[in-house]
Amino acid sequence: MSGRIAFGKLSRVLLFVTLIILCIAGCKEDKKKAAYTIGFSQCVGSDLWRKTMLDEMKTELSLHPGANFVYADAENSSDLQISQVKKMLDDGIDLLIISPNEAQPLTPVVEEAYNKGIPVIIIDRKTASSLYTAYVGADNYQVGKLAGAYIASTSVGQINLLEVMGLPGSSPAIERDRGLMDGIKESPNIHVSKVYGDWLKQHAKAQLRKNAKQLAGINAIFAQNDMMASGAREVLNDLRLPGTIKVLGVDALPGNGGGLQMVGNKTLNASVLYPTGGKEAIVTAFQILNKEPFSRENILQSLVIDSTNVKLMQFQWNKIESQQKDIEKQQSLLADQQAIYKSQQIVLDVIIITLVLAIIFGGLAFYSLTENRKINKRLEAKNNEIVSQRNQLIEMSAKAEAATEARLNFFTNVSHEFRTPLTLMLSPLQDLLANDKLSLLAGKNLRLVQQNAFRLLKLVNQLIDYRKIEIDKQTIKASENNLVDFVREITEAFRVYAQKMNVKLYFTSPEKEIKAWFDADMLDKVFFNLISNAIKFCNEDGRIKVTIRKNGPDYVYIDVEDNGIGMSPEDTALVFDQFYQADNAPVTGSGIGLSLSKEIMLFHHGNIDVKSQKWKGTMFTVSLPLGSSHLNAMEKNYSRNDWSDLAEKSKIYQGDFNRLAVEDSYNLLKSPSEHSILIIEDNTDLLQYLTDKFSENFEVFTACNGTAGITSAFDNVPDLIISDVVLPGVSGKELSKTLKSDVRTSHIPIILLTAQGSLEHQILGVQSLADLYITKPFNFDYLSASVWNLIGNRALLKEHFTSDISTTERLTISKKLDKKFLNDFAGIVEQNLANEKFSVDDICKIIGISRVQLYRKVKALTDCSITDYILNRRIKKATYLLNNESLTISEITYMVGFSNPNYFATVFKARYGCTPSEFKKSKA
Ligand code: FRU
Secondary structure: OHHHHHHHHHHHHHHHHHHHHHHHHHHHHHHHHOOOEEEEEEOOOOOHHHHHHHHHHHHHHOOOOOOEEEEEEOOOOHHHHHHHHHHHHHHOOOEEEEEOOOHHHHHHHHHHHHHOOOOEEEEOOOOOOOOOOEEEEEOHHHHHHHHHHHHHHHOOOOEEEEEEEOOOOOHHHHHHHHHHHHHOOOOOOEEEEEEEOOOOHHHHHHHHHHOHHHHOOOOEEEEOOHHHHHHHHHHHHHOOOOOOOEEEEEEOOOOOOOHHHHHHOOOOOEEEEOOOOHHHHHHHHHHHHOOOOOOOEEEEOOOEEEOOOHHHHHHHHHHHHHHHHHHHHHHHHHHHHHHHHHHHHHHHHHHHHHHHHHHHHHHHHHHHHHHHHHHHHHHHHHHHHHHHHHHHHHHHHHHHHHHHHHHHHHHHHHHHHHHHHHHHHHHHHHHHHHOHHHHHHHHHHHHHHHHHHHHHHHHHHHHHHHHHHHHOOOOOOEEEEEHHHHHHHHHHHHHHHHHHOOOEEEEEOOOOOOEEEEOHHHHHHHHHHHHHHHHHOOOOOOEEEEEEEEEOOOEEEEEEEEOOOOOOHHHHHHOOOOOOOOOOOOOOOOOOHHHHHHHHHHHOOOEEEEEEEOOOEEEEEEEEEOOOOOOOHHHEOOOOOOOOOHHHHHHHHHHHOOOOOOOHHHHHOOOOOOEEEEEEOOOHHHHHHHHHHHHOOEEEEEEOOHHHHHHHHHHHOOOEEEEEOOOOOOOHHHHHHHHHOOOOOOOOOEEEEEOOOOHHHHHHHHHOOOOEEEEOOOOHHHHHHHHHHHHHHHHHHHHHHHHOOOOOOOOOHHHHHHHHHHHHHHHHHHHOOOOOOOOHHHHHHHHOOOHHHHHHHHHHHHOOOHHHHHHHHHHHHHHHHHHHOOOOHHHHHHHOOOOOHHHHHHHHHHHHOOOHHHHHHHHO
């Protein structure tokens, strides 16, 4: 058990550890994932310069794996760019990089971002505000100035310079223009005219074509970016203007179509390098995000590239490009390696977790294995103990079975032995009863002997039958017979006994013939038992109904119903148990009959059931299957059963219920006895026997149940009561308690008779206040001696009560009651001694009992009549007054309740042999 608890605890700990490991692994993964979201708002994304910027950013971002990069192209529209930035802010970004299309319109949204605490990096173009975190880009003023200085240094004479400007509101357009003007400030020979190309080649070309006339006098063009510059060259060429016209641009991008290529192939004369700053912007962004030091203004270097240095620049750019490609290759390799590393890391994590779990579960398995071994050992020991106990039990039950069988064998053998002598007793008895003379003389005793011999024979037969069925497993020999005839004949066999018992017996069958397979020799015992029981348990004027009914084609049912004393649910449940006897059964039996009947019905593949209600009646229902398919060949006997001896067989049951009428004439002939006795006994034979015996010396009252006994005791107030303990209804013990606690009967000695001879039962008997407890079988002489003894004791008690009323001796409840009664009685008499009209009826009224009860009670306790007692008290008081008071005789006469002095003198003389005056004189 403890092992199992420890195992449970360990499992929980393991689960916890596993969860922690998985959590750590998960957290590790999460840490790697922790990333920033950088938003990049580009004013226009379609041209080469901007694409280069984006590529640079992405290359740099690849060094920060996991970072989120949100990109939006405003396509030259300030409004679109504003809304795109707002969306980024709503979606949530950690840092904003913006190249504003126009300075003024974009200023508010950039300030909003900055004010929200989001770092802002301005790249290339600027807003009109200083609210930004960092700026990345070349100095556009410087770019313009470099261009101006270059034109001034490479030109002689009058120069007409046309400046093709970018978008009017964009900061590079403004700053480059300012720079240009400062760059040529020292060259008054340079005259500048301007057009807006909005940074776009097609716009620039369109503007130049519009001013084609003006172009004729132009010596140099400065376009603010290379795209517009290449457009200007195309327009010049289209207009067949001289190739000597210088065209300058800005950006000097490497690669195909870039400014370097155009300088190299002389499309442009020069281009001012204008780096995109893409890489620098990302570097600065991570410095800001990682809270590292960074520079707010990151100004990128510019220089003029023309035919003198273009080769070098191209060479360097090519080198950088190839290096860049190498880097990219390396990066892709690195990415591959990282992917491999990542997957290997996962595999490693899984392996480590599995290993840890394997170790833990291994430990757990080992622990539970050792615990299981311990438990198994304990179980094995318990099992061995149980097995040895079971073996002992088997041995004991085998011994008990053998002992039971031996006992049953003994009973069966004895029963067999009893049968012959019983038969030998019964037939001479029959002869003796047939003899009229003998029957007159000793008929009653002979019938008693016959009944009990029959009863004994029935018990012996049942015991033998029980043995045959239960132990020898004897099967039935069934044949097909008319069940209606069979049951009717059994019922008829009992009619005479039923009549004797004043019980009405009815037989009903809806059909004259019901063919059924049964063993008549066995089935008759079932009905003998049921009908004889029904008669036994019926009160006088009882009713028994035997009914056959057929419910469907499969079964026939026979009900045996009585309106007798019924049984409690507890008794009903046990009624078919072997040797079971109900507690308050009015007639004692062996307890075999119903158990035997059940067995017989089971042998017939039928059954027997019971329904009963206490004090209402009992119904037994026998069910018998119809047809013969339920019987095997062994159980069938093809010759028809013979049941002609039913009446003879039923005779042995008469012993159970012959109620012999008390012959009142017997008592009438006798002279009235001095003492009376009440016998309460439900066994009619025993009641009769005791009545006969005690009638010689006593007036005998009888009752066959407790309630009737109590009523008789109150009505007749006998001198002694003999009662059985086990009685229908009120038991002997309850009866004893009731009578001893009632003033009318408390003085009557009670003897309880019982078969329950244990010490415990005897103590219970005495506790019920009975005077004596005699166990059955009893010796009559002993009972008789006890009766005389108790009556004698009662005489002693009389003296005790009448001589010393204030005794302090310990008294039983009944004696206390008697004492109180006598005190009350004496008190009433004393108070009324002067009342000449005082009568017995007055005492009855005051005490609350009947005249007869008062008379018997006073007689029993004082051994004199009430009138004698009152007279005695009057004379005694008169004697006292004569002795002690100086009163006249006539005064004393009235004080002690005499109507005249002459009568008083007569009574006094009868008692003391002298008149009251003579008595007074002698004492004086
Ligand atoms: C590209 C571009 C460049 C120029 C810059 C100025 O869109 O026009 O050619 O140098 O923008 O903002």
